[in-house]
Amino acid sequence: MTAPRFRDLLAAEWIKLFSLRSTFWLIGLGTLAIVGFAAQSSLDTYRGWPDFTAMERARFNPLDETFSGLSASLLVIGAGSLGALTIVGEYATGLIRTTLTAVPARHRVVAAKLSVVAAVTLVTGALISAGTFGVSQAILSGRGVAVSLGDPGVLRVLAANALLAPVSALVGMGIGALVRHTAAAVVTVCAVLVIVPTFLRPTVHQWANDLYALVPLYVWRTCLGLPQVRDDPALPTVAGSWATFTLWPLAAALLTLIVIRRRDV
Incomplete structure (x- = not known):
């Protein structure tokens, strides 16, 4: 029996992802809601x-209207839940048995899942980042306080806003592979990615600051989401924040691979 081509695995994972009704709700309504929040906030400011x-x-930051902390939290929860459901849903329906029977090489299945989820959420994150920026700055330009893509720090902020989605989705996949229960997986995603970072604040203890700097939403809020990074040794650096954005999805992908390869279906 000839092993299926990787592009066939990608096509299969694409079909499975969009066969979930939750995919359309999370991506469609989530995108509209976040862009709507940006428009409403900008109109209030206008x-x-x-x-x-x-x-x-003097203290006004136009990018605060583009992508607020609430919007970031919603994006993280939505993308993380989507990532978790791509794993949990397949185990819940028993489809994972059929998948692994057809493709015994589990690492190829995991690679295809990770690739599809990462690509879909990256595109979604980029559309949300561009949409919120375009809408909010178009409104604020009427008061002469808008920023453009060429202004210092703007592209970095927009890139970080977009990357929150795939980072969260891949972490959600790792949590879903580990937990395998829909409600528990979603709750864990919210706790790990949103609830815990909400209570994190810079302290006089550097070890605590270093620990906080390992959380994606925290480093976005205190570093990557700001056009002008504050010079404070208690806060994450730009380089360290990008490293956090890189290491979390890599660790989550490795966790997903290990769990699916070693645990029975």
């Missing part, structure tokens, strides 16, 4: 701008 004090205007 209307209230004449009443801003001089200090408020």
